Amino acid sequence: MVQQEVLDRTFAALADPTRRQILVRLGQGPATIGELAEPFDMSLTGMKKHVQVLENAGLVTTEKVGRSRRCRLGAERLEDAMSWIRFYQRLWERRLDGLDAYFTLRKEDDR
Amino acid sequence: MVQQEVLDRTFAALADPTRRQILVRLGQGPATIGELAEPFDMSLTGMKKHVQVLENAGLVTTEKVGRSRRCRLGAERLEDAMSWIRFYQRLWERRLDGLDAYFTLRKEDDR
Numbered sequence: 001m002v003q004q005e006v007l008d009r010t011f012a013a014l015a016d017p018t019r020r021q022i023l024v025r026l027g028q029g030p031a032t033i034g035e036l037a038e039p040f041d042m043s044l045t046g047m048k049k050h051v052q053v054l055e056n057a058g059l060v061t062t063e064k065v066g067r068s069r070r071c072r073l074g075a076e077r078l079e080d081a082m083s084w085i086r087f088y089q090r091l092w093e094r095r096l097d098g099l100d101a102y103f104t105l106r107k108e109d110d111r
Numbered sequence: 112m113v114q115q116e117v118l119d120r121t122f123a124a125l126a127d128p129t130r131r132q133i134l135v136r137l138g139q140g141p142a143t144i145g146e147l148a149e150p151f152d153m154s155l156t157g158m159k160k161h162v163q164v165l166e167n168a169g170l171v172t173t174e175k176v177g178r179s180r181r182c183r184l185g186a187e188r189l190e191d192a193m194s195w196i197r198f199y200q201r202l203w204e205r206r207l208d209g210l211d212a213y214f215t216l217r218k219e220d221d222r
Contacts, residue, residue: 011126015118020195082196
């Protein structure tokens with residue numbers, strides 16, 4: 001059983017376009033908070049908050065280098081989030097199968 | 112390009128254990144707000160709020176039937192959320208490939 005809190009933190013971290021964009025940026029290589037903030041025209045404080053949410057979800061790691069904080073992609077690979085979505089998709093398909101079966105039965109009744 | 116707002120709403124809707132459990136329950140068939148609230152020992156008002164978040168994300172649809180509100184799984188199949196996670200996983204793997212290449216080079220330098 002996947003830890004619910006891990007899923008909570010992961011999905012919450014992904015529920016923001018800026019945070020998703022930060023992950024895409026860090027996929028190209030490490031960056032400081034300042035470098036991350038620049039394209040968003042965002043304050044360092046605002047960017048720090050977003051990075052902290054990603055760090056709490058294990059999606060980003062940070063380390064102090066001199067006077068700046070260097071960020072890189074973390075160890076969390078979203079496997080649990082992916083598994084949950086796959087599970088949901090199977091539920092959804094089964095619901096459709098149920099509807100198919102229902103309409104097939106109806107058709108047979110109509111004959 | 113996937114609409115960012117759809118992703119925002121979908122991931123936010125999934126970032127709660129009760130809401131994920133509601134989706135699993137509705138995978139077994141439709142239920143009223145009261146039926147959904149019962150196993151969680153939750154007020155109807157509390158459950159209505161959760162259902163509304165799921166409804167706004169397209170994960171649940173509801174209809175008034177007499178004095179109660181019937182809920183069922185909605186049309187949203189999480190395809191966009193799945194695509195985004197897959198995209199992220201490819202980024203992550205590429206980062207690892209980069210590290211692999213780095214360590215291979217280091218090893219060759221050490222010889």
